[in-house]
Amino acid sequence: MSTVQESDQVVxxxxxxxxxxxxxxxxxxxxxxATDTVDALVAAHGETPGEVLEATPIATRxxxxxxxxxxxxxxxxLVLSDGRARIQAYIRADSLPEADFRIFKLLDFGDWxxxxxxxxxxxxxxxxxxxxxxxxxxxxxxxLPEKWHGLTDVETRYRQRYLDLVVNPDSRRVFEVRSxxxxxxxxxxxxxxxxxxxxxxxxxxxxxxxxxxxxxxHNALDMRLYMRIAPELYLKRLTxxxxxxxxxxNRNFRNEGISTQHNPEFTMLxxxxxxxxxxxxxxxxxxxxxxxARKAAxxxxxxxxxxxxxxxAPFRRLPLREGARAAASRRLGIEVTEADLRSRERAAALAGxxxxxxxxxxxxxxxxxxxxERLCEDELVQPTFVCDFPTDVSPLSKQKPDDPETxxxxxxxxxxxxxANAFSELNDPVEQRRRFEAQLANxxxxxxxxxxMDDDYIRALEFGMPPAAGEGVGIDRLVMVLSNSPSIRxxxxxxxxxxx
RNA sequence: GGGCCGAUAGCUCAAUUGGCAGAGCAGCAGACUCUUAAUCUGCGGGUUGUAGGUUCGAUUCCUACUCGGCUCACCA
Numbered sequence: 001m002s003t004v005q006e007s008d009q010v011v012x013x014x015x016x017x018x019x020x021x022x023x024x025x026x027x028x029x030x031x032x033x034a035t036d037t038v039d040a041l042v043a044a045h046g047e048t049p050g051e052v053l054e055a056t057p058i059a060t061r062x063x064x065x066x067x068x069x070x071x072x073x074x075x076x077x078l079v080l081s082d083g084r085a086r087i088q089a090y091i092r093a094d095s096l097p098e099a100d101f102r103i104f105k106l107l108d109f110g111d112w113x114x115x116x117x118x119x120x121x122x123x124x125x126x127x128x129x130x131x132x133x134x135x136x137x138x139x140x141x142x143x144l145p146e147k148w149h150g151l152t153d154v155e156t157r158y159r160q161r162y163l164d165l166v167v168n169p170d171s172r173r174v175f176e177v178r179s180x181x182x183x184x185x186x187x188x189x190x191x192x193x194x195x196x197x198x199x200x201x202x203x204x205x206x207x208x209x210x211x212x213x214x215x216x217x218h219n220a221l222d223m224r225l226y227m228r229i230a231p232e233l234y235l236k237r238l239t240x241x242x243x244x245x246x247x248x249x250n251r252n253f254r255n256e257g258i259s260t261q262h263n264p265e266f267t268m269l270x271x272x273x274x275x276x277x278x279x280x281x282x283x284x285x286x287x288x289x290x291x292x293a294r295k296a297a298x299x300x301x302x303x304x305x306x307x308x309x310x311x312x313a314p315f316r317r318l319p320l321r322e323g324a325r326a327a328a329s330r331r332l333g334i335e336v337t338e339a340d341l342r343s344r345e346r347a348a349a350l351a352g353x354x355x356x357x358x359x360x361x362x363x364x365x366x367x368x369x370x371x372x373e374r375l376c377e378d379e380l381v382q383p384t385f386v387c388d389f390p391t392d393v394s395p396l397s398k399q400k401p402d403d404p405e406t407x408x409x410x411x412x413x414x415x416x417x418x419x420a421n422a423f424s425e426l427n428d429p430v431e432q433r434r435r436f437e438a439q440l441a442n443x444x445x446x447x448x449x450x451x452x453m454d455d456d457y458i459r460a461l462e463f464g465m466p467p468a469a470g471e472g473v474g475i476d477r478l479v480m481v482l483s484n485s486p487s488i489r490x491x492x493x494x495x496x497x498x499x500x
Numbered sequence: 501g502g503g504c505c506g507a508u509a510g511c512u513c514a515a516u517u518g519g520c521a522g523a524g525c526a527g528c529a530g531a532c533u534c535u536u537a538a539u540c541u542g543c544g545g546g547u548u549g550u551a552g553g554u555u556c557g558a559u560u561c562c563u564a565c566u567c568g569g570c571u572c573a574c575c576a
Contacts, residue, residue, distance in 0.1 A: 008545060009510060009527050068536075075533040088536070109526070122534045143510035146525050148537050152512070155568045167511090209576040230576075257501095257574055357573095373575095393576080411576090421576065449576085472576080487569095500567065 009143045016106045017139045023102060025136055032114040032137055035061045038082035041119065042127065050121030060129060062087070063114040063137060065166065066107060068147060076104060077128075080115060083165060083172055089115045089129045090122070100134040109147075110140030110166075154489075159500070161493050171490075177483040178491055180296035182249060182475065185269055187295075188288050194245040194271060199234035201227060201251065207457065208232030208396070210449045211254040214264075227253035230472065231270050232396065236425060237460045239272050239468050247271035249475065260487040261417050261477065264496050272470040277398075277424040278408040281469045282385050285412060285420060286313035289383065289478075297482045304415050304481050307381050315383040315412070320372050323386060327375035328354060341368040342405060361445035365390020365405065380413035389423075395435040395451050397423035408469075415481045422471030429461035 020027050036044075041062060045053065067086060068079030076091040091104050107113065116133035145151040150167040157164040157171070164171045186196065204223065206213035208230030216225050231248050238246050249269045256262065273280065293300050293311040300312045321338045328336040332353055340346040347367040351358045356374050358367050368390050380386070387410035391399055397407035409423035426432050436453045443450035479491040489495035 007510065007527090012527065070535050070538055071532090072535070072538085073532050075535080077535055077538090079536075090534075092533070094533090122536090124534070124536075126534085126536070128534085143526065146511040146537095148525060149512040153507090153568090155507090156511095158568090211576060232576095254575080259575080260570085262575065396576090418576090451576090498567065 007143070010141060013108050013139065013141050013143075016108055017141070020103065020106050020136060023099070025103065027136060027139060029135070029137060032063050032135055033061060034063045034114065035059075037084075038062050038064050038080055038087045039085040041087055041129075042085040045119055045127055048127075050125065053120050057118040057120075059116075059118050061114060061116045062129065063112065063135075065140070066109060066111050066113060067167075069107065069109060078104075078107070078113070078115070080113070080129075081166075084169075084176075087129060088126060089117065089131050089134075090120075091131050091134065095130065096132050096134060100131075103134050103136050107136075108140060110142075110144040112137035112140070155497075158489055158495050159497055174479070174483040174485055174491055175493065177296050178475075178479045181292055181479050181482060184292040184295040185249065185288065185473075185475075188291055189245075189247050189271060192245065192284075194247045194273075195243055197235070197238060197243070197246055197248055198250060199231045199238075199248060201253075203228050203234075205452050205454050205456075207452060207454050208234075209252075209254075210395075210451055212256055212449060214253050214255045229254050230268070232470065232472070233454060233457045235270055235272050236465060236468070236470065237457065239274055239425075240460045240463055240465045244274035244466065244468075245272070258496065260489075263476065263488050263492055266488070266492075267475040269473040269475055270470065272425070272468050274466040274468045276469045277467070278387070278410055278422055278469050281422045281471050282315070282317070282387075282410060283313075285385075285422070285471065285473075286315050286383075289313075289315075292478070293482060296479075302482055303484050304381075305484070305486060307415070309382060309414060309481060311383060311414075315385055317385045317387055317410075318376075318380075319388040320386050320390070321368055321388070321406075323376045324368050324372040328371055331375060341371070347371075359446070361442060361447060363390075363392040365392040369393050377413065377418075378416045381416055383412060383414040385410040385412055392438065394423065395439050396426055396432075398426045398428075399431075412473075415477075417477060418474070419477045419481070420471055420473040422469060425465070425468045425470050427461055427465035427467060429458050432461055433458050 017027055041060060064080040064082040066078050067081045070077040074093040078089040078091060079086055080089055093101050114135035114137055115129050115131050117129045117131040120128055120130050122128050145163060145167045151157055151163055202225040204225060206226035206229045211229045213226040213229050216227060218225050229252055231250065235246055235248060247269060249267065251265050252268050253265050255264065258264065289311045290300050290313050293302060301308055301310045321341045324341055325336045325338055328350055336350060340350060342364055344364040347364045348358055351367050351371060354371060356370055358370065388406050389409040391405050391407050394407040394409050397409040400406045400408055407423060411418050412420035436451060439451040440453060476488050476491050480488060483491060485491050
């Protein structure tokens with residue numbers, strides 16, 4: 001947004017500002033010494049009866065943005081917001097200095113002020129600061145959205161998030177949930193001996209996931225760099241280095257479509273635990289999610305759209321081929337077997353019958369997972385560990401000891417989308433090299449999201465990586481579920497938008 | 501990228517068959533010493549997303565474009 005045309009309202013607000021200046025007031029003062037936040041006042045005295053407040057008057061100094069002015073000549077009310085809570089201030093001409101009352105007369109909806117006074121309850125039992133002093137703190141020169149309907153235009157809410165936060169308390173609530181989610185995860189992992197680290201965001205090889213990267217360039221080194229699509233290979237190098245429990249919460253970047261579940265930059269928790277396998281991580285994840293839900297949303301059951309989602313452990317386990325097999329059987333009215341899904345030829349035929357497009361380059365496992373995603377994904381509302389993925393869609397996972405076509409991997413679905421992905425980590429350098437080579441073949445076959453060869457990573461494995469399991473958790477999506485937000489843009493403060 | 505929908509005052513929304521572009525809040529002037537979506541009286545406020553076209557006349561119909569939403573495709 002560039003300059004806004006000077007409407008009559010803006011002219012008026014500027015005039016009010018100049019009039020304050022003419023009174024000798026510093027209209028952009030340095031500071032205000034508040035003794036309490038509005039939120040703290042409401043929390044502390046929201047239930048205190050009026051008689052108690054009257055018997056022992058409580059003095060306070062609080063500041064905030066004006067979100068309401070009700071004027072009755074000599075008796076006036078201001079609604080003061082600190083972004084979390086609101087409290088009203090009672091401004092009486094004969095209760096505060098004349099100069100301060102003159103300030104009041106020049107206030108506009110949206111201005112920042114500080115109020116000094118004592119707390120009482122009005123006849124209508126409203127908790128109120130009876131002002132004995134009023135300090136002007138900053139001017140709102142542009143008219144804010146309306147007090148009653150707030151701001152509903154989604155484009156403006158995303159582009160000018162600050163307006164959304166000013167007038168829509170629910171929006172603020174979402175980002176408080178988000179903050180608590182991250183805090184709860186940190187506490188959970190640190191309490192279990194995990195070390196938080198930061199690994200490169202700019203990488204010479206964008207590995208650890210199958211996705212198109214953003215490309216950038218380092219001038220001094222004259223080298224191509226990729227914004228990371230995952231921290232995985234660096235965190236696993238750290239397990240080679242002996243950091244047995246490690247995690248990172250940070251941004252990933254993927255150069256792909258935008259949707260209600262995809263933003264080009266998104267926040268991911270990734271953690272690795274040595275000596276554990278994917279079964280251990282399922283237990284860890286259930287425990288963690290239940291705790292995070294309690295701490296961030298206040299309960300293990302949350303409302304998500306028309307659903308109630310329970311994050312109480314344990315979560316359902318559903319082997320991928322079993323889910324795909326059952327769904328395909330239902331859809332086609334025939335008995336589909338797991339063996340069908342393991343056969344390239346029969347799986348391809350099934351996909352054809354189901355109307356799922358496949359390419360010649362797709363191996364059987366890829367087709368099975370396509371069938372699963374198309375038929376099952378939307379129905380996975382309650383937390384479900386989809387487990388035992390085909391090997392050829394999982395280049396970094398360890399195979400099951402008795403079934404080399406299957407890896408020890410799970411994805412956690414809830415609310416109808418994927419929230420986490422984990423596996424027993426492939427730590428055999430020879431097998432890892434073979435998997436990378438298979439990926440290179442896919443790339444040659446036209447799959448530009450296939451994993452690149454990473455010799456440096458192979459070398460790290462050759463030094464010996466302990467048995468370990470690792471997991472990535474999409475923080476944004478988890479927050480969506482825990483804050484009942486239908487779009488990922490609702491949980492990202494400044495989602496990517498085309499410039500206007 | 502495809503499909504559908506949307507864009508009107510600062511905000512939230514109307515506008516009949518194509519016929520003077522309106523309301524509430526916000527703003528301005530005034531009244532009011534406990535209101536809370538305060539109330540009451542009066543007043544101002546518009547390049548109807550952009551560019552074209554059809555028409556005596558376009559917010560309305562048509563075309564293109566911009567931005568956005570949903571959705572499909574895509575998406576470890």
